[in-house]
Amino acid sequence: MGMKAAIMTNHSGLKSFSTKLGFSVVQLDGLVKQHASESQDSDIVAVEILKLLGFQEGKVLDNSQFDLVFIHVGAGEKDNGSEQNADVEFVDALVGAIMRQAQPGSDVGSRLHLSVVMSYGKVLEDDESKFSVSKKVDEKDSCFLTLYPLQSYAMKGGVPRKDVRLHSPMLIAQLQHAVTRKDNVQRFTFQDFMKNGGNLTIPADRFLHEIAFKMWKAPKYGA
Template identity: 50%
Template sequence: MADKPSRALILYGDGLARFIHPSHAHLHSLASTANCGFLSLPNAPPSESEDDRTVREFAVLVDAFETLNKNGQFSSEFRFMGMKAAILSNNSGLKSFGEKLGFNEGKVTESNQFDLVILHIGSGENLNANSGNDVEFLNALLGAIMSIAKPGTEIRSRLLLSLVMSYGSVSKADELGLSILSTKYEKNPNLSALFPNQSYTMRGESQRNDVRQYGPMLFAQYQYAVTRKDMVETFSFEEFKECSGNLTIPADRLLHEIAFKLWKAPKYGA
């Protein structure tokens, strides 16, 4: 871990994973230096609208799904030992991210307003029409962030950066090409009884009964001098499945991992 509390930024490309191209150099550059993996999601309810899916998957990502079900509302403020977070659904200026995180002109201010900022990009009824521009924006934004967090700056050592890309609405047609099941299991399903339940299918000692085994979120996480790089070289489903270091964790556990690295929660998992 870092020698001082970090600040975290999550860039969330909702429904944009299908539209990543080799030309998106900054996305692939991050993946090549980061620790990567899948975030598993629960099965979607039948006849779910795109807007409902957007809210539900985001609620899962920030571990607020139960709150959403209880009162139909999602609170943008959630706390781990006082962790303060901001959620932005649309923002075109890089400077605002720095201000939210307490970063200012290459320095880190201790009186920061937020420990964690999440930027949500994409989704909506016009996803296919806007997806190209959204991915281009996300790629350019990521490049600008990495440019500011240059070697030798305090920002570089204290910024915990996560990139999350989802597939949006999925169908049974995606099951074969986007399966997160072990390659050994896929080649010989008869051996499934010999494989223990994977950790992403468990909640404590109880098994999760609603895990969708395909169409996960893809995530890459990086912090200078903290991240243990894996073997991934490009931001792609195939590369993550074969070479990622994190393999698969439930999407609702990501925030717990980040809170731990911000000194706001005990370690989740091994």
């Protein structure tokens, strides 16, 4: 797709994997010096991320180092030599700092795409009954069930996929001026997404393609 991409992480395994995929790797704890929930640290990280994307002091630079930057925060990572769990407060503060830089109508806000992705991590067997994205119970009892078409996430090249996990999905919230739709979700939870979310489901291996489409780098996937 011709995109220059980088990933910020402290995870050694992810660094190696990302390098093989062609990502440039940036050490996350090189930017995070203190406890990540402090607003001044999240502001600094947000500014550095935006610089990599070609934004500085609220303006758009002539050239950007990258088209796409991932920030990975995961459990069991090391920051400044000490073991830390994934810090939800850090993610919350960082997203807030980026959104303050990308106000509606601003140069940054009119060009930036922001996606926040949360994974369940370890998936348990009984999660299928609690976090299923397949048809609802009342739909299963319907006489019209056989007429219900397979959704695009369950198809590939016109053939039904056999490797789709129908429960415990990654949750994604996106913000892009004049592109993403606003829904009624209030909390980053599976139940709220299913009840009030504006989008449905997309395979994980098509997520980057969808981002590229929103950045005018690839054709549309699905309907």
